[in-house]
Amino acid sequence: MRLNRDVLQEFGLASEADPVIFGPMPKLRPAIRYGIDALLILVPLLGMSYFLFDPEAFNAFTAWLMRIL
Numbered sequence: 001m002r003l004n005r006d007v008l009q010e011f012g013l014a015s016e017a018d019p020v021i022f023g024p025m026p027k028l029r030p031a032i033r034y035g036i037d038a039l040l041i042l043v044p045l046l047g048m049s050y051f052l053f054d055p056e057a058f059n060a061f062t063a064w065l066m067r068i069l
Contacts, residue, residue, distance in 0.1 A: 028036075051058040 051061070
C-alpha cells in the first residue's frame with residue numbers, strides 16, 4: 001500500500017528525499033585532506049613501531065584484549 005502526500009504530511013513524514021542529504025559532499029581543502037591522510041598512515045605506523053620495540057607492552061595489550069573479549 002502506497003501512502004499519498006496528504007497522509008505523509010498529516011503524520012509529519014517526508015514525502016521525498018531531502019536534496020541536502022543526497023547532494024554532493026563539499027570539497028575539503030587540500031591541507032585538510034593531506035592531514036587526514038597523514039594521520040591514517042602515521043597513527044598505525046607509530047603504534048606498530050611502539051609494539052615492535054617494546055614486546056612487553058604488546059603482551060600486556062593482548063592480555064588486556066583477552067580479558068575484555
